[in-house]
Amino acid sequence: MATLIAIDPFNRIEGDLRVEIEVEDNTVTFAKSSGIMFRGFERIMSGRSPMDALVITPRICGICSGSHGVAASKALALAQSAEMPENAYYMKNLILGIEVVMSHLSHFYLLFAPDLTSPRYKGLSVYEKVNHRFTAMKGSSVVMALNARQSALEIMGLVGGKWPNSLAIHPTGTTSTMNLSTLTRTIGILKEFQDFLEKRFLNCSLGEWLDIDSFDKLLKWQEKSGHNGSDIVLFLTMCLEAGFDRIGKGPNRYMSYGAYDLPDGSTWLPSGFFENRLHPLDQTLIKEHIGASYFRDAVEARHPLEGVTAPLVDKSGAYSWAKAPRYEGKTVEVGPLARMIIADDPLLTDMMQQMDSSVMTRMFARLREMCRLTKEMSLWLEKINPAEPFYASPSSRFSATGIGLTEAARGSLGHWMKISSNLIENYQVVTPSAWNMSPRDESGQPGPVEQALTGVHVADPKDPVEVNHIIRSFDPCMSCTVH
Ligand code: NFE
Ligand code: MG
Numbered sequence: 232m233a234t235l236i237a238i239d240p241f242n243r244i245e246g247d248l249r250v251e252i253e254v255e256d257n258t259v260t261f262a263k264s265s266g267i268m269f270r271g272f273e274r275i276m277s278g279r280s281p282m283d284a285l286v287i288t289p290r291i292c293g294i295c296s297g298s299h300g301v302a303a304s305k306a307l308a309l310a311q312s313a314e315m316p317e318n319a320y321y322m323k324n325l326i327l328g329i330e331v332v333m334s335h336l337s338h339f340y341l342l343f344a345p346d347l348t349s350p351r352y353k354g355l356s357v358y359e360k361v362n363h364r365f366t367a368m369k370g371s372s373v374v375m376a377l378n379a380r381q382s383a384l385e386i387m388g389l390v391g392g393k394w395p396n397s398l399a400i401h402p403t404g405t406t407s408t409m410n411l412s413t414l415t416r417t418i419g420i421l422k423e424f425q426d427f428l429e430k431r432f433l434n435c436s437l438g439e440w441l442d443i444d445s446f447d448k449l450l451k452w453q454e455k456s457g458h459n460g461s462d463i464v465l466f467l468t469m470c471l472e473a474g475f476d477r478i479g480k481g482p483n484r485y486m487s488y489g490a491y492d493l494p495d496g497s498t499w500l501p502s503g504f505f506e507n508r509l510h511p512l513d514q515t516l517i518k519e520h521i522g523a524s525y526f527r528d529a530v531e532a533r534h535p536l537e538g539v540t541a542p543l544v545d546k547s548g549a550y551s552w553a554k555a556p557r558y559e560g561k562t563v564e565v566g567p568l569a570r571m572i573i574a575d576d577p578l579l580t581d582m583m584q585q586m587d588s589s590v591m592t593r594m595f596a597r598l599r600e601m602c603r604l605t606k607e608m609s610l611w612l613e614k615i616n617p618a619e620p621f622y623a624s625p626s627s628r629f630s631a632t633g634i635g636l637t638e639a640a641r642g643s644l645g646h647w648m649k650i651s652s653n654l655i656e657n658y659q660v661v662t663p664s665a666w667n668m669s670p671r672d673e674s675g676q677p678g679p680v681e682q683a684l685t686g687v688h689v690a691d692p693k694d695p696v697e698v699n700h701i702i703r704s705f706d707p708c709m710s711c712t713v714h
């Protein structure tokens with residue numbers, strides 16, 4: 232007989248998540264992911280000045296406000312045909328990049344790692360070391376990571392003025408600037424952050440780690456003396472001993488909007504849709520479905536520009552306040568794994584070929600991106616010229632539509648706005664966790680996390696640690712999901 236297990240609330244995440252699973256013969260046969268509150272940001276936006284999006288939408292979330300600021304500023308830039316001075320590209324990339332790096336660091340040490348210390352893993356060779364380093368709030372690496380997080384926050388203060396909810400991000404640039412002194416300070420603090428990565432997380436230079444371009448080389452590097460002291464090696468060993476490479480397979484379709492705009496019109500991370508191979512991304516193929524969502528009936532799946540947010544609390548068959556975004560009608564996984572695949576990161580591409588999508592590949596992609604971004608941010612800092620402008624005068628006229636697409640820590644983030652008579656007529660937000668944590672659509676197709684949970688073997692249904700790992704490997708944020 233199937234046992235129903237409800238994890239509610241799922242702990243250590245932003246916002247409220249309820250996950251229901253049915254377990255039969257120690258196997259998950261059915262999973263449901265529910266966003267259990269309505270927030271209504273899209274409705275708040277209607278009738279306001281388009282520029283209000285810069286102030287209001289970052290409040291959707293306490294941990295990715297900079298990403299919402301960047302998305303809103305890009306939507307407005309399109310609507311105003313705004314142009315930015317070169318410095319502003321690097322400043323915005325630094326704001327976004329620091330937010331993402333800080334998020335990945337916090338995710339690993341503060342949110343994911345505590346589950347690794349479970350007594351379930353007593354038999355593993357790394358159990359004691361994992362507990363020594365990763366015990367919540369007390370582990371030796373956790374304490375150091377908290378200090379590194381503080382360094383990241385200091386950088387955010389210097390490039391974004393404050394965090395969360397920086398007011399510096401605008402369609403025509405940043406109102407925060409840098410002089411030689413703040414620039415030098417920022418470079419120094421980023422070095423402190425990099426020191427943590429190199430001394431504790433990797434136990435080697437960032438360059439050496441980023442040169443590892445295959446799983447075989449990763450295993451050889453692990454064996455080399457000197458690397459046994461690093462957190463990533465400890466985690467790698469644990470992943471393989473505990474079988475994290477074999478749980479949590481997602482839909483195996485991936486999307487990235489591309490992010491970190493550069494003055495030459497390119498982006499540091501490319502956009503794309505990956506299904507068996509890379510396809511160009513076409514945002515017109517995105518639709519949000521509401522078959523299992525608490526929104527008004529008789530509304531077909533819609534592109535966000537035509538999106539409607541009309542809550543219907545007692546809708547029969549509904550179980551989430553999240554809509555269900557789909558690309559060409561299909562579920563897709565977004566986030567660091569999607570970005571690393573679409574960017575053709577050699578290590579992750581090789582790992583995907585050897586072990587498919589799993590808790591392990593998803594986590595390694597996130598940690599890989601944290602290191603790649605740290606290196607890239609130091610290069611962006613070198614490009615800033617304090618003698619040049621950071622901001623250009625904006626126009627007060629808006630065209631009818633604005634679309635702002637970027638990549639937040641957890642994946643693809645889009646803001647779509649329709650403007651009439653210089654006021655917002657419709658504002659629609661589709662967040663990364665709405666993609667990953669989405670409920671079923673009209674055709675009954677489960678969302679990516681629901682799919683990743685189905686079929687997993689649960690050793691002890693009273694303590695479903697495997698389920699925790701899988702959900703957490705997506706790093707869900709439910710404030711964003713239901714916005
Ligand atoms: Ni609330 Fe967010 C990120 C966005 S996730 S954290 O990253 O947008 O859906
Ligand atoms: Mg929305």
